[in-house]
Amino acid sequence: MRHDQSTAAAGTVAEQCAPEAREQQPKKKKFRWKVDYYGILFIVPFFVVYAIFSLYPMIYSVVLSLTDYAGFNRDIHLIGFENFVWLAQQARFWQSLLNTVIIFCMNFVPQMLFALIFAAMFTGKTYKMRGKGVFKGIYYLPNILTATSVAVMFYTLFARPSGGLWQLLTHMGMSTDYNLYLFPWPSRIIIAFIRFWMWLGNSMITLSAGILGINPSVFEAAQLDGATQKDIFLHITLPLIKPIVVYSLVVSTLGGLQVFDIPYLFLSGGPALTDGRYATETVAVYIYKIAFDGDMRYNVASAASVYLFVICMLVSFVLFRITHSDELKQEKRLARRLAKRGGVA
Template identity: 35%
Template sequence: MKRKRRSKCVSYAKWGYIFLIPFFLVYFIFQLLPLISTFYNSFFENYRVGLMQIGPKFVGLQNYKEILFNSELPIYLKNTFIIWMMGFIPQMFFSLLLASWFTDLRLRLKCTGFFKTVIYMPNLIMASAFSMLFYTIFSDVGPINNLLNSMGLPTYRFLSEVAGARGLIALMNFLMWFGNTTIVLMAGIMGIDTSILEAARIDGANSIQIFRRITLPIIRPIMAYTLVTSLIGGIQMFDVPQILTNGNGNPDRTSMTVIMYLNKHLYSKNYGMAGALSVILFIITAILSVAVFKYVTKDMVNVGEKKVKKAKGV
């Protein structure tokens, strides 16, 4: 009788799980446990008055009611949204413009690698250093005002005007992140099949029509990703306005963001209110992210459903 030879198969699946252990371990210790702790502390009254410690005392949803109905959270949410929009709109415009230029083979641009490096470099600079640089340049006795005075123009107090303070914060966020957004959008555009673009040019479509009718619809998932991540980053905006306005959100707290408001509670050792505010921001961020993603990708889902129905003959 011939013995059946059993082929020895080596399973590498276990190694994949082993390599994932460090990630899950770090995530559990530094993210999941703090998240659970924040949610737990949000139900307690726990703060310090001078040298006296109040609590922890279980108060249920009292911290949430205090923040939602008796605080200035809507004002700080409005400030955050305005500053984010002031930086995000030009960021998307210039990023799309640069990405389309760098990926257009007909232009034959030279030194594209150098320019990509230059526009990405501000993303590598620490936000604190960037903020101190802008604080020095746009101060009342800084180089910009000295230039204005030499031209016979009056001194403009950038950090004492609402438009000036918000504009500087938005400008810094734009400069720090438009390079990263450009690289991401370039990756999406470079993934488009060149035969589609060539066929459109043969049919007589110009560059603007190709960009509007072909490029934008195809890279919509990348744009949705960029929009959601930028929205999350905008809600978490802290370091730039904190340093530029010395933590006060001047003038008259018009540039104070929600994370700066959260930091006030943490600084005052009011852990219960800080925990409740963190949970509320987490819920707001999740709702806005899902809503934006659904809105941006709804046309793609509708087109996919129509193709499925057509294939089934419905």
């Protein structure tokens, strides 16, 4: 009642103050030109700037990938898919893709595993712990640091013979002759470790938020049914935060496929040895080097970025597809189980 009165009062005030508003009120849902025109006006800057600074460069890149534009060449011709064919024959390009995948896997698997363990510890009900906020703060800290500074920091710390972490490794039994930067695998592992170090806190906080978002009554019900802490984690928490794990997987994969800063500044693509020369060169580093470090082969670099784009889109599509079908299955299973239980009761 009260609410009705107040709106009526507002209506009369509106009628007194603004005759235009009175006219508009009856046909509320229709397009109100004088007002809604601003709505269009407000989104114009976004789309104009996006079109110029993102969409146009993208199309430009795709077009460049079909041309022979390289170096200071002013006379540009369309040459079809030659660049794509050429790239597909390049061992170095495939190597860079492989490196990207290797570094990503070595980084992501432990990152997710540790993030899950710590998220479980921080959200556990049986073992309440103090100082969660401090620990979370410490774990997240590396994530906001500049990746380039972090890369140089680890470069100096793992360098032989002055790096602190290199010296720590020799104390733990590593030979003092061993220079980590001369070999492909140690270099890759260090790059994967840097990314692990930087992103662990982020995953952990995202997963914790996901676990805290689960309805507590689910846990209570399981506890009443006599489930152990381990059972609850494996059979309730994990399935329920699966969407978040998958979301992290997609975001990290896209980020991992495009990783540039750390490998570029760390060893600029690889140990200097001939057999490991491109061992840490990711696709993004390859694209950058082929376009800007020396060769200026913009056409090939564009073709490589088109490949990368297609791979990114395929990966995220497939991942979302898999999880979506999984979710549907799970829902069905749950519904069946509920129906059964209902029947028994």
